[in-house]
Amino acid sequence: MPDKPSTAHRVSRLRALLRRSGAEAFLILDLKNIRYLTGFSGSDGALLVGAGKPVLLVDGRYTTQAAKEAPGARVVLYGDKATGIADALSAGGYGKAGFEPSVMTVDFLGALKRKAKKVRWMPLPAESGSIRAVKDSSEIAHIRKAIRIATGALQSTLAAIRPGVCELDVAVELEYAMRKKGAEGPSFDTIIASGPNSALPHARPGRRKIRAGDFLVVDYGAVSGGYHSDETCTFVIGRAGKRHEKLYALVKEAHDRALAAVRPGVLCRDVDAAARTVIDQAGYGPLFSHGTGHGLGLDVHEAPRLSALSEAVLEEGMVITIEPGIYLPGFGGIRVEDAILVTRAGAHVLTEFSKKLQVIG
Amino acid sequence: MPDKPSTAHRVSRLRALLRRSGAEAFLILDLKNIRYLTGFSGSDGALLVGAGKPVLLVDGRYTTQAAKEAPGARVVLYGDKATGIADALSAGGYGKAGFEPSVMTVDFLGALKRKAKKVRWMPLPAESGSIRAVKDSSEIAHIRKAIRIATGALQSTLAAIRPGVCELDVAVELEYAMRKKGAEGPSFDTIIASGPNSALPHARPGRRKIRAGDFLVVDYGAVSGGYHSDETCTFVIGRAGKRHEKLYALVKEAHDRALAAVRPGVLCRDVDAAARTVIDQAGYGPLFSHGTGHGLGLDVHEAPRLSALSEAVLEEGMVITIEPGIYLPGFGGIRVEDAILVTRAGAHVLTEFSKKLQVIG
Numbered sequence: 195m196p197d198k199p200s201t202a203h204r205v206s207r208l209r210a211l212l213r214r215s216g217a218e219a220f221l222i223l224d225l226k227n228i229r230y231l232t233g234f235s236g237s238d239g240a241l242l243v244g245a246g247k248p249v250l251l252v253d254g255r256y257t258t259q260a261a262k263e264a265p266g267a268r269v270v271l272y273g274d275k276a277t278g279i280a281d282a283l284s285a286g287g288y289g290k291a292g293f294e295p296s297v298m299t300v301d302f303l304g305a306l307k308r309k310a311k312k313v314r315w316m317p318l319p320a321e322s323g324s325i326r327a328v329k330d331s332s333e334i335a336h337i338r339k340a341i342r343i344a345t346g347a348l349q350s351t352l353a354a355i356r357p358g359v360c361e362l363d364v365a366v367e368l369e370y371a372m373r374k375k376g377a378e379g380p381s382f383d384t385i386i387a388s389g390p391n392s393a394l395p396h397a398r399p400g401r402r403k404i405r406a407g408d409f410l411v412v413d414y415g416a417v418s419g420g421y422h423s424d425e426t427c428t429f430v431i432g433r434a435g436k437r438h439e440k441l442y443a444l445v446k447e448a449h450d451r452a453l454a455a456v457r458p459g460v461l462c463r464d465v466d467a468a469a470r471t472v473i474d475q476a477g478y479g480p481l482f483s484h485g486t487g488h489g490l491g492l493d494v495h496e497a498p499r500l501s502a503l504s505e506a507v508l509e510e511g512m513v514i515t516i517e518p519g520i521y522l523p524g525f526g527g528i529r530v531e532d533a534i535l536v537t538r539a540g541a542h543v544l545t546e547f548s549k550k551l552q553v554i555g
Numbered sequence: 556m557p558d559k560p561s562t563a564h565r566v567s568r569l570r571a572l573l574r575r576s577g578a579e580a581f582l583i584l585d586l587k588n589i590r591y592l593t594g595f596s597g598s599d600g601a602l603l604v605g606a607g608k609p610v611l612l613v614d615g616r617y618t619t620q621a622a623k624e625a626p627g628a629r630v631v632l633y634g635d636k637a638t639g640i641a642d643a644l645s646a647g648g649y650g651k652a653g654f655e656p657s658v659m660t661v662d663f664l665g666a667l668k669r670k671a672k673k674v675r676w677m678p679l680p681a682e683s684g685s686i687r688a689v690k691d692s693s694e695i696a697h698i699r700k701a702i703r704i705a706t707g708a709l710q711s712t713l714a715a716i717r718p719g720v721c722e723l724d725v726a727v728e729l730e731y732a733m734r735k736k737g738a739e740g741p742s743f744d745t746i747i748a749s750g751p752n753s754a755l756p757h758a759r760p761g762r763r764k765i766r767a768g769d770f771l772v773v774d775y776g777a778v779s780g781g782y783h784s785d786e787t788c789t790f791v792i793g794r795a796g797k798r799h800e801k802l803y804a805l806v807k808e809a810h811d812r813a814l815a816a817v818r819p820g821v822l823c824r825d826v827d828a829a830a831r832t833v834i835d836q837a838g839y840g841p842l843f844s845h846g847t848g849h850g851l852g853l854d855v856h857e858a859p860r861l862s863a864l865s866e867a868v869l870e871e872g873m874v875i876t877i878e879p880g881i882y883l884p885g886f887g888g889i890r891v892e893d894a895i896l897v898t899r900a901g902a903h904v905l906t907e908f909s910k911k912l913q914v915i916g
Contacts, residue, residue, distance in 0.1 A: 295661040296661075298662075299656065300660075300661065300664060317662075366735060383740075394616075483615060
């Protein structure tokens with residue numbers, strides 16, 4: 195059973211960072227961070243975390259919703275956002291405030307400096323970018339539900355995938371099936387990439403008709419309770435040849451090796467290396483042109499990153515993707531992606547769709 | 556017949572601004588601005604406009620697509636984005652560069668300053684925020700197509716709207732119908748708000764079942780060729796009473812007065828005032844809690860804004876929405892929204908759905 199979202203606990207972890215930072219209050223503008231720390235899910239607002247109850251600033255559209263969704267915060271209405279923030283800083287007696295440097299625009303920081311003349315501004319410490327990386331049980335429950343919706347939708351859409359059907363039609367049907375099953379939306383623009391198009395890791399579904407002998411990459415996800423699922427299944431259409439089988443087995447092996455490397459305390463770049471070594475040794479290294487995975491939560495891509503350069507360390511409770519791939523220009527691509535939970539015992543696979551090679555159509 | 560998208564003409568207008576600004580080159584990071592100026596529709600990149608051919612910087616995913624979509628630009632590959640921009644500035648010999656202050660983050664400006672130590676940075680002049688406000692004929696053709704898709708989808712969904720059906724199911728069906736008719740997606744999360752929910756201007760569709768006697772606000776749009784439609788129809792379910800008719804007629808009158816005020820050279824705030832005066836004089840002023848409209852194009856909300864504070868002036872070729880509304884807490888809301896083209900003769904309505912009060916269900 196999921197526990198209740200403990201926004202108080204999340205705020206207290208941010209406060210520990212605040213105490214070490216030298217700032218007196220943190221201004222949070224990233225809406226996903228605001229949702230994480232308060233429960234508020236509106237499309238605009240600001241959160242001030244200092245001493246006492248966090249102050250959630252919203253415009254006139256959101257006062258009712260904010261009061262309902264964010265019982266742990268004091269909701270304050272603003273007309274002009276920068277003025278509202280300046281007033282809240284002044285009311286709290288804060289002289290030194292931290293902000294999210296990857297979210298704060300030059301324009302808005304200028305407006306804040308004009309409105310709050312006495313406040314000194316500093317970027318939040320780098321660790322603040324990872325505050326959402328370890329998930330609690332209520333978050334894992336949301337991700338599981340998103341996965342369940344997505345899996346059911348793919349299963350009900352599979353029958354419609356056959357030679358002659360175009361990629362775009364499959365994408366439209368799959369997204370519709372996810373909505374019908376309760377998704378708030380797709381996690382991202384669904385990738386349905388067939389034949390040579392599957393060799394493009396970020397292909398957009400188009401009018402190409404699926405043909406026998408194609409690899410078909412389906413990279414898709416659903417949003418539920420604000421949380422994202424993300425999974426890639428690679429199918430073969432019609433009949434799998436030796437080349438299909440060999441390439442798929444190689445990517446699946448890389449995927450499985452990365453999975454086996456997952457454990458709390460392991461460097462993310464070592465998980466990446468576990469997958470990459472398999473592909474390198476088979477001579478396909480340059481064709482694995484992206485990282486092995488990423489964190490998954492309120493954003494579809496969030497901390498930690500699993501790449502060759504990542505300094506991040508896995509912790510129990512992180513939810514990440516493992517998604518190696520090989521892309522052969524002109525022929526096709528294979529990507530095998532699961533979402534996994536990092537547990538004390540290693541990787542626990544959350545995704546439900548089998549990653550054995552499936553021939554469909 | 557639409558002419559071809561004249562990205563060269565658009566770049567030359569930006570260059571005129573560049574000459575007056577004191578900067579030697581403009582760095583464009585807003586992806587909609589990049590699309591407008593080059594045709595490139597990828598999800599990441601940067602554009603440098605100085606002397607000579609504009610330089611479009613993209614990562615490895617997008618070199619092929621950029622070369623195809625942006626023939627007017629020189630495509631340059633980067634590994635690290637800030638490094639790529641610094642190298643392009645250095646190659647062009649630029650010592651003073653402008654940036655979009657509402658898009659540039661504090662983090663990224665810091666990275667640019669570290670990588671391009673000799674470059675002085677300045678915010679782009681305010682007029683740069685309106686470079687896309689006046690549409691050319693190819694843009695108007697895209698907007699018209701988006702409107703045609705949206706209208707057809709609403710017409711085919713109307714039959715499913717009746718007492719007992721929940722808001723969310725209508726939203727899912729309407730968005731599916733738009734996709735089936737060729738939309739790249741909805742312009743924004745479709746608003747289907749019934750009864751008391753229609754009193755919330757930004758309601759999210761939920762499980763409430765539509766009832767006879769409800770106002771039903773349908774605020775929706777489709778994306779086609781990257782361009783957005785945006786329209787609101789307010790229906791009455793079952794049978795319209797005197798109160799429905801009176802309130803609807805008032806909002807429709809405000810809408811028509813604003814439409815009649817549209818003309819090149821007119822201040823946007825005067826168009827807002829034309830609608831607002833009608834609602835004020837009927838005693839409902841405080842219940843019209845938002846601006847009268849906004850520009851429409853590659854973004855669903857762009858320049859100009861039509862509000863009481865707007866300093867913008869209408870120009871021939873602008874595409875804007877006119878959308879007054881009244882919201883009675885606990886009872887319901889009415890909003891009437893058309894997209895219009897500003898012509899020499901005044902407002903030309905682009906939306907196709909009749910704004911006469913319609914009783915459905």
